Amino acid sequence: MVQEKLMERDDWQQRTELLLGEEKMNRIRNSHILVVGLGGVGAYAAEMICRAGVGRMTIVDADTVQPTNLNRQLPALHSTLGMSKAEVLATRYKDINPDIDLTVLPVYLKDENIPELLDAGKYDFIVDAIDTISPKCFLIYEAMKRRIRIVSSMGAGAKSDITQVRFADLWDTYHCGLSKAVRKRLQKMGMKRTLPVVFSTEQADAKAVLLTDDEQNKKSTCGTVSYMPAVFGCYLAEYVIKRL
Numbered sequence: 001m002v003q004e005k006l007m008e009r010d011d012w013q014q015r016t017e018l019l020l021g022e023e024k025m026n027r028i029r030n031s032h033i034l035v036v037g038l039g040g041v042g043a044y045a046a047e048m049i050c051r052a053g054v055g056r057m058t059i060v061d062a063d064t065v066q067p068t069n070l071n072r073q074l075p076a077l078h079s080t081l082g083m084s085k086a087e088v089l090a091t092r093y094k095d096i097n098p099d100i101d102l103t104v105l106p107v108y109l110k111d112e113n114i115p116e117l118l119d120a121g122k123y124d125f126i127v128d129a130i131d132t133i134s135p136k137c138f139l140i141y142e143a144m145k146r147r148i149r150i151v152s153s154m155g156a157g158a159k160s161d162i163t164q165v166r167f168a169d170l171w172d173t174y175h176c177g178l179s180k181a182v183r184k185r186l187q188k189m190g191m192k193r194t195l196p197v198v199f200s201t202e203q204a205d206a207k208a209v210l211l212t213d214d215e216q217n218k219k220s221t222c223g224t225v226s227y228m229p230a231v232f233g234c235y236l237a238e239y240v241i242k243r244l
Contacts, residue, residue, distance in 0.1 A: 012097075013053045024244075025053060031124040031244050032056040032101075034117075036109060036139060038085045039063070040224065041153045042129030043074035044233025045240075049127070050093045052241050056101040057093070058121060061086045062108035072226050111138040118142050125240045128152040129233070131178075137185040144193050151239045154179045154199035156232045157222025158208040161200070165231055167239065170195040175203050198235040 011017070017025045033054050035046040038061035046059055063085050069076035075088040086106040093102060109117070111134060118139075126143050128150055130136040136152070143150040152170070155178035171192070173179040176199045186192065208223030 029055040035127040037129035040072045040229025045236040048237030058103040060105040126150040158204035164202040
């Protein structure tokens, strides 16, 4: 009976509903997800959430597509070089689900405008895929203050073994320079609550890390491989979808 009902609908969400059931699918359809950071990790997280049938999503990223993004980032094609990542992905996500209520913010998130963003909508979950310390920590801090559920990505750079990707509490992570920096900053801000994160237990390859001064708010550039950020993004999406 249930299978017949699903088949009659000829619905693109049919396979997901067959797995999760109608009640859970309706929760997903009625949810609003905020995804901040649409690089190697965040764009995949947002797409997996979109394909799961979420009804409303807000995506935030000020970056444009660069040649160095081509090895790993979802919006990066030769035809999209120089274009806004948020706008490229918005077109893609609307093509996947024309009914999605999508808010697109191609803006650089700074500490002072994070409270305004979080107060602008009622979010059921936040996906943090920011790779710079200050806005990342301030987003986490403000989300926790408001009791908004959040899951955060730690560092996928200079790593290549997907079998070592894990879910953990931030305070239990190891072999991750970004986790260490985030912990230190949050402690200074007086925040030490449980924070679910995706991280890798793999030791970073020191030879794949270069110091740099030519990227905004970054002190180093890490070598990356195509699949690693995507796996992190899929982990984030799973965490959100299963908890909606």
